Amino acid sequence: MDFFEQMGSTALGSRLRRLSEQMTGQAAEVYALYRLPFEPRWFPVFCTVARQPGQSVGEVAQAIGHTHAAVSQVVKELVRHDLVSIERGEADLRRSVVSLTAKGAALWPTLQEQAADVRQATEALLAESRHNLWLAMGEVEHALAQHSLAHRVKAVRDQRVAAEVQVLDYGPQYQADFKRLNVEWIARYFRLEPADLKALDEPDAYILQPGGHIWLAAYRGAVVGACALIKLDTHTYELAKMAVSPAAQGLGIGFRLGEVAVAQARALGARRVYLESNTKLGPALQLYYKLGFRKTVAGTPSPYERCNIQMELPLTP
Amino acid sequence: MDFFEQMGSTALGSRLRRLSEQMTGQAAEVYALYRLPFEPRWFPVFCTVARQPGQSVGEVAQAIGHTHAAVSQVVKELVRHDLVSIERGEADLRRSVVSLTAKGAALWPTLQEQAADVRQATEALLAESRHNLWLAMGEVEHALAQHSLAHRVKAVRDQRVAAEVQVLDYGPQYQADFKRLNVEWIARYFRLEPADLKALDEPDAYILQPGGHIWLAAYRGAVVGACALIKLDTHTYELAKMAVSPAAQGLGIGFRLGEVAVAQARALGARRVYLESNTKLGPALQLYYKLGFRKTVAGTPSPYERCNIQMELPLTP
DNA sequence: CGTATTATTGTAAGTACTTACGTAAGTTAT
């Protein structure tokens, strides 16, 4: 038990499960108290049917928030115990329309009475606490519907990672890293082309001298990302050589590099930033989209075979 | 979903379950986010072992509040994934001592980091709500440990039933009920004896005239319980002919009748109330005990074959 | 010292749901 205390809310899911098991276990005792030949898990289905007979399996599932499969199974059991009966739908023969049998109808008043007692007891239980469990659950469900847990955790991690990621300006000492990171992904998805090697081996001559820029991203002592901005003409720069090592992908490093490059292009007075990519590279395209790039219709021919999509980001001065 | 709104807290268990499922489902997404080859359900076990290696299966189960069987299964899976290893205990060969493998140890820092992120995210999630779910769960768990749900529901029901149960003084119109209720249980557990029939057929002559009393309990328009007080001598009354119809048992009707009888005995100046019963009748003996009766050592011989236990309640004037 | 009891674990089966999938009935497009 001390696990929960130590882990705190990390184990929220486990703890919810444990409490729900405790509750359902005790629910069985409650039925025993009333000596009803009835299992707790039947309650939602039975109750829904009793209140409004003639609903189909799917409708009941909708009402209680379970799957149709679960309802189907419970209904089967209820039929076995002669508490409900099913008929084919009149207009629609696919539907299984459920209604109470005489035995089920006879049970219903007692069950309602018991439900009222349970309700009063749980309401008293909830009222005992300073923090109302029922309302708290409602709030958490609502919050999770807005942003999933994964989304929230990602936000936390991104913030933590952001503090640890450094974007560095290019220097000759990074040429090897620059080449390694790009070769890594090009070789993984395509074939290295001569045009690649020229720029990767001599970034100074092919990128920086013509008025371009290169950045690298360092994370925990390793260089894990790279990105370049190549000058095409006075008003146009190309975002190229974007690479993040697989181990560091998903940490928002590409986005950070892209932001820096776009900011620099804007500072240099560019009217648009252009890029070429391949539709096979889903996550990369998504990143470009998030940076504001949109697909261009017609395009300049590319020196790279692998490029089958062109995007651009117009910059308003 | 409107089921929850309509049923309110009656469905507390179901709702807890649903929320916990939602949480565990999203937990899987979180692991995917970190690209860890790790399943959420392993977490408590793995974490416990990583923190303090060399614990046995039973000890881990104790720490995380699951059964040893669950831990055994998870450990088996973790072994299959080469994350932990098990050895026989040194002093005690029954114990399965669990520790991390090299691969498991390598995973641990990342997992810790992830856990810290999850914790921060869930804490922010909880902080968003006015009613703190974590604290509310703690309070409810505590409250349920004090009194189980069944106990609470029983209290509610007893109160409701008490208002509907009426204890009636005997009149000739109840002779048939008085006989029926007693014959019912005597015939069920034993054989009717001549002494029974005398008192049941002519309660006036055999119970009331000699200075005794008879009460009946009515519940929802039916007479469902009976009980008599027979005068043995100036200072001693016998509690007898206690009967509650099976359908109404467990509603505290016997206790109500017993209380009335004992109060009357006290009002009549009795020093003790005596009764005879049979050890086969467990619930009845429990009722007598709750009323304050205790087993007597030696006893007067009984006219009834079925009596093998005698109890008495001393009354201080 | 042998036997009865207790402790520790693993395995099987159950629980109350889920997801995945197949079948039959209905609906829409050609």
Place this chain on the structure above:
DNA sequence: ATAACTTACGTAAGTACTTACAATAATACG
């Protein structure tokens, strides 16, 4: 009218635990 699809349902299998039971080791008792 036929093909292609969508919908409703039931069945099977999975999930993450549980309880029940069996096997083996340790300990207590006479």
